[in-house]
Amino acid sequence: MNITCSRPYCKHPINSFGELKNASLLKTVQQKYCISCGMPLILAGRYLPTRLLGKGGFGAAYLAVDRYSPTMRKCVVKQFQPEGDFGEAELAVALELFDREALVLDNLGNRHPQIPDLFAYFPLIVPGTVNGKKQGEEQYFYLVQEYIDGQDLEQELLQKGAFSEQEITEILKEVLKILTFVHENGSIHRDIKPSNIMRNREGLLYLLDFGAVKMVTSHTPNPQSKSTGIYSMGFAPPEQMAGAQVFPSTDLYALAVTCVSLLTAKPTTDLYDAYSNTWQWRKYVTVGDRLALTLEKMLQHNPAKRFQSAKDALKIIDPQGQRAVNVSSVAPQPTVKPPATTNTSPSTYEPKPINVEPIEPTKQGIQPVEKPPKPVKEKKSRAPLPVASILRGVGFWAFEGVLVAIAITSALATFSMGVQMGVLGGIMGLLILLLWKKVIEKWDLLFVAAASMALIYFIPLLHSSLFTLLNLPLLALFILPPISALISIFVISILLFILSLLRKFV
CATH class of the missing domain: 1.10.510.10 (Transferase(Phosphotransferase) domain 1)
Structure with a gap:
């Protein structure tokens, strides 16, 4: 099993322990230390960092496992080490803020399903090292949170x-x-x-x-530096x-x-x-x-x-x-009967009005949302058609269609017309899929078209049908595909214009 050292400047953070593959030993071993720098590897006695997720100026985040959970639950260990020279007073303030923020996180995560849960928070004080020798102490802060896959x-x-x-x-x-x-x-x-x-x-x-x-970092000496995390x-x-x-x-x-x-x-x-x-x-x-x-x-x-x-x-x-939400949150009001009284004056009961705060209209033109007496179906705005993208794709598809037809009828001249049409249909269908998924777009279309035309031009086996079937010179290879593309673009332009009119009035 590999455990990653969380000391920021460790030169060889990956530590391998084959014996920890044994589940019972993994749960009972007291501690493991980094072979390179001596840093404790099992954090808070239970969390084992397995790989680095990301690193920044404030510290690092590790994917870890909780060895005391029945399923070896994955979690994220965030390490925070303030940059700069901090004295005892500053570290005490940082630890106080760290604890208070951790309490807020614990409260939010446990009460909302779309905020990661907080599992633990703790400081860690370890002996410092300089050139492999112990010197002074180093203090780190850790948060352990739910891992979102x-x-x-x-x-x-x-x-x-x-x-x-x-x-x-x-x-x-x-x-x-x-x-x-x-x-x-x-x-x-x-x-x-x-x-x-x-x-x-x-x-x-x-x-x-x-x-x-x-x-914590709002107290760092340089609040405008990127590493502060203020914004x-x-x-x-x-x-x-x-x-x-x-x-x-x-x-x-x-x-x-x-x-x-x-x-x-x-x-x-x-x-x-x-x-x-x-x-x-x-x-x-x-x-x-x-x-x-x-x-x-x-x-x-x-x-x-x-x-x-x-x-x-x-x-x-x-x-x-x-x-x-507002309708479902209003509970039915019970009927309130006035208490019996000997007073001959009529008893009155005035229910308290429910104050509904209106939504103020904005200067940008957003109208206030009022509860209408009858539901009115709102007309959904339609996104404009991507005309330029459609026409580029159509032109490319028609251009390639002519080239592919010439190549297939030349290379598969000995096969039946059905086989040739089947191969042609498959290739053209694949082109439609590539255009739809945007695997090729914009400048890619020009490069692919030029490459395919050059390929067919320089390989006689792929353009022989121009002479045998169409009785055309090789120059037609440069004329037929552009003409086909222009005609297709013209026809589709008319159809798109008609479609835009229908979308406007229907």
């Missing part, structure tokens, strides 16, 4: 590209619900970004990184970057930046106009009014002009869901 949204973006409007709307709804719980329990996340939102293998979203690092550049709002007071709307701003970066698949530096202090994301993507106006309000420079709570934002982006 999945991908964060930053990894999804790199893997699949831009998110659709529907995907962003669902992400926004789910994270706003989590933030409603977080804010109502007196906490502000302060580090919302794609890498801190994870989707497990069942599709459930989790909000990550509630670690004490943010609270993530590009996602934090102005008040947070200035070191001023933060609000629940601070998290809403960062969540909106997360959404527009996923929608456009562009870095935040390309979306923010520093001259006008505005986000210019809408020139890269078109979405429905409800989502667009919700994000615009969350992205306001002034915190007072944003939604003041996640619940307020939910009322706009998910009015049907909020209405259902």
Whole structure:
């Protein structure tokens, strides 16, 4: 079994212990030490780091197993070691803040299914080493949290590209619900970004990184350095970057930046106009009014002009869901009978009115959501057709179709027409799949078309049908595919125009 040393500067952190494959010995062994630096490997007597998940200026995160759980449960061990020279007073403050934040994490995770549970938190004091010799002491802090098996949204973006409007709307709804719980329990996340939102293998979203690092590092000498973790550049709002007071709307701003970066698949530096202090994301993507106006309000420079709570934002982006929650949460009122009295004056009973706080309309045009007497089916806005992408794909498909037909009829001239048509259909179907999955797109189309034309031109076996079947010169190889592509683009353009008219009026 391999155990990873958690000392940051250990030169050989991987330690192998073959005897720990024995389950009974694994659960009873007192301690194991790093062969290279002497660091204790079994943390808090039960957690065994198996591999490094990530490393940054504040410390590192390890995948670990809990040897005292029946199933050797996986967990994440986060190590925090403050940068810089800290005295005893500073370390005492850091430990106090670490403990207090850990209590908050324990409370949030145990009460919400989309926040990782906290399993343990503890400091560790070990002998320091200099050139292999013991010298002084070193202090580390550890958090042990639930392990979420999945991908964060930053990894999804790199893997699949831009998110659709529907995907962003669902992400926004789910994270706003989590933030409603977080804010109502007196906490502000302060580090919302794609890498801190994870989707497990069942599709459930989790909000990550509630670690004490943010609270502890606010006392570091250089709060603007990247390693402090106070904010993530590009996602934090102005008040947070200035070191001023933060609000629940601070998290809403960062969540909106997360959404527009996923929608456009562009870095935040390309979306923010520093001259006008505005986000210019809408020139890269078109979405429905409800989502667009919700994000615009969350992205306001002034915190007072944003939604003041996640619940307020939910009322706009998910009015049907909020209405259902409000209706289900109202319990039936019991009938109250006035008590018997000898007073001859009539007894009156005045029930207390239920105060319903209205949703204030915004200057951006978001209308207040009112409970109508009859449900009105809202007309869903449709995303515009990706005309340019469709026409590129059609032109490429028609261009390649002519080349593939020439190559097949030449190379398989001795086979029947049925076999030739079957191979042609299979290849063209594969091209449609590659275009649909965006395996090849944009400049790839030009490179593939040029490569396939060159291949057929220089290999006589692949263009002989031009002479035998069509009685055409070799020059036709450069004329027929472009003509086919242009005709296909023209026909599809007309069909797309008709379809856009139908979508507008139907």
